[in-house]
Amino acid sequence: MIAVAKRLINREEYYKMAEVGILKPEDRVELINGEIIEMSPIGSKHAASIHRLIRVLRKNLADEFEIRTQSPIFIDGHSEPEPDITIVEFREDDYAMSHPSIQEVKLIVEVSDSSLDYDQTTKAELYAHAGIAEYWVFDINQRVILIHCSPSPSGYDKINRLDKSDAVDFFGSSINIEELFVL
Amino acid sequence: MIAVAKRLINRSEYYKMAEVGILKPEDRVELINGEIIEMSPIGSKHAAYLSRITAAIWGTILEKFPDQFSLRIQDPIVLGDKSEPEPYLVVVSRKDDYYLSAHPNASDSKLVIEVSDTTLDYDLTSKARLYAKAEIANYWVIDIEANTINQFTQPSNSHYQERKSLALGDKIDFLGIEIEVSSLLIH
Numbered sequence: 001m002i003a004v005a006k007r008l009i010n011r012e013e014y015y016k017m018a019e020v021g022i023l024k025p026e027d028r029v030e031l032i033n034g035e036i037i038e039m040s041p042i043g044s045k046h047a048a049s050i051h052r053l054i055r056v057l058r059k060n061l062a063d064e065f066e067i068r069t070q071s072p073i074f075i076d077g078h079s080e081p082e083p084d085i086t087i088v089e090f091r092e093d094d095y096a097m098s099h100p101s102i103q104e105v106k107l108i109v110e111v112s113d114s115s116l117d118y119d120q121t122t123k124a125e126l127y128a129h130a131g132i133a134e135y136w137v138f139d140i141n142q143r144v145i146l147i148h149c150s151p152s153p154s155g156y157d158k159i160n161r162l163d164k165s166d167a168v169d170f171f172g173s174s175i176n177i178e179e180l181f182v183l
Numbered sequence: 184m185i186a187v188a189k190r191l192i193n194r195s196e197y198y199k200m201a202e203v204g205i206l207k208p209e210d211r212v213e214l215i216n217g218e219i220i221e222m223s224p225i226g227s228k229h230a231a232y233l234s235r236i237t238a239a240i241w242g243t244i245l246e247k248f249p250d251q252f253s254l255r256i257q258d259p260i261v262l263g264d265k266s267e268p269e270p271y272l273v274v275v276s277r278k279d280d281y282y283l284s285a286h287p288n289a290s291d292s293k294l295v296i297e298v299s300d301t302t303l304d305y306d307l308t309s310k311a312r313l314y315a316k317a318e319i320a321n322y323w324v325i326d327i328e329a330n331t332i333n334q335f336t337q338p339s340n341s342h343y344q345e346r347k348s349l350a351l352g353d354k355i356d357f358l359g360i361e362i363e364v365s366s367l368l369i370h
Contacts, residue, residue: 004305007212007219013205020203022196029190036190118187 008034010077034078048182060173074099085109102130109136128156191217217265232298239366253277259286262317272296289317300327316341
C-alpha cells in the first residue's frame with residue numbers, strides 16, 4: 001500500500017517562508033529531507049557540552065580549519081541542517097557569501113539528548129549520503145561518543161563506540177574522551 | 184525516546200504559502216494535522232466513482248432534504264487551525280451563501296466521503312482519526328479495489344465507535360435514508 005506523499009519543501013521555499021514571516025527568527029528549525037524540523041530547546045548540559053567540545057577541539061585544530069556551532073550547512077536542495085558543531089575548511093570570508101557545502105565540511109558533531117535516535121538514524125543517513133567523512137554523535141546521557149566513518153550511500157559503514165576510558169583521534173591529535181564530557 | 188518534532192504549519196501559514204507562490208495552483212495538496220500532504224492525481228477510476236456517487240447522493244439525500252443540505256465536491260472543509268482536507272464529497276448543511284464567505288467547518292459537514300485506492304490505509308486510519316476528532320457524524324470510505332464501503336459512525340474520543348463494511352446488495356443509511364450500496368459503486 002503506497003503511503004501518502006508529503007509535500008516536501010525545498011531550500012528556496014524554506015528561505016521564502018522565513019522571508020515572508022511564516023518562519024520567524026525565534027523558530028529554531030532546520031530543513032532535513034524536505035521537512036522542517038524543530039530543534040529542541042537547549043538545556044544547560046547540552047549547551048555546556050558544546051562549549052567544552054569547542055574549547056578542547058579548538059586547541060587541537062590547525063589553522064587551516066575552523067569550528068562553527070549551530071550554523072547551517074548546505075547539503076542539497078532539500079536539506080540544510082544546523083549541526084551542533086561543524087569543522088570546516090578555513091575560508092577568508094568565514095562563509096559570509098554562502099554556507100559551507102559538503103566539500104568544505106570535514107567533521108560534524110551532534111550533541112544528543114532527546115534526539116539520540118534521530119541523530120543515529122535520519123541524521124546519520126543524511127550525512128553519510130552527503131559524503132561527510134566523519135560524524136560524531138555525542139551521547140550526553142550515556143557519556144559515550146559514537147564515531148561514524150566510511151560514509152556510503154546507504155549509511156556509515158563503520159561505527160565505533162568510545163567511552164571515557166578511550167581516546168579519539170582528532171586531526172592527528174589524540175584526545176581523551178574523559179576531557180570532553182561535562183558533569 | 185522522544186522523536187523529533189516537525190514544525191507544523193497552521194492554516195494561515197498554509198494560505199500565505201499559496202499567496203506567495205510556494206504552493207502553486209497546480210499543487211494538489213491538503214493540510215492535515217499541520218502537514219502538507221500531496222493528493223494523488225485523479226485517475227479515470229476516481230472520476231468515474233465520483234460521478235456515480237454524486238448522482239446517487241443527489242437522487243436520495245438531496246432529493247429528500249432539498250432545503251437542508253448541499254453537496255461539495257473536492258472542496259476544502261476547515262477542521263481547526265491545522266487541518267483543511269479536501270474530501271471527495273461532503274454533504275453539508277445548506278447555507279444561503281453556499282459558503283461563499285468561509286469554507287464549511289466540522290459541524291457544517293454532515294457526511295464526508297473519500298474514494299480510495301492507493302490511499303486506502305491512510306483514509307481508514309489517519310483520516311478516520313481526523314474526522315472522528317472533529318466529530319463528523321458520518322464518514323464513508325469507498326474502497327475502489329474491493330468495491331466495498333467502510334461506514335464509520337459514532338465519533339467519540341477521536342475514534343469512530345461503529346464501523347461497518349458494506350458490499351453490493353447491502354443498504355447504507357444516512358439520517359434514516361436507506362441507499363443501495365450498488366448505486367454508489369461501479370460494477
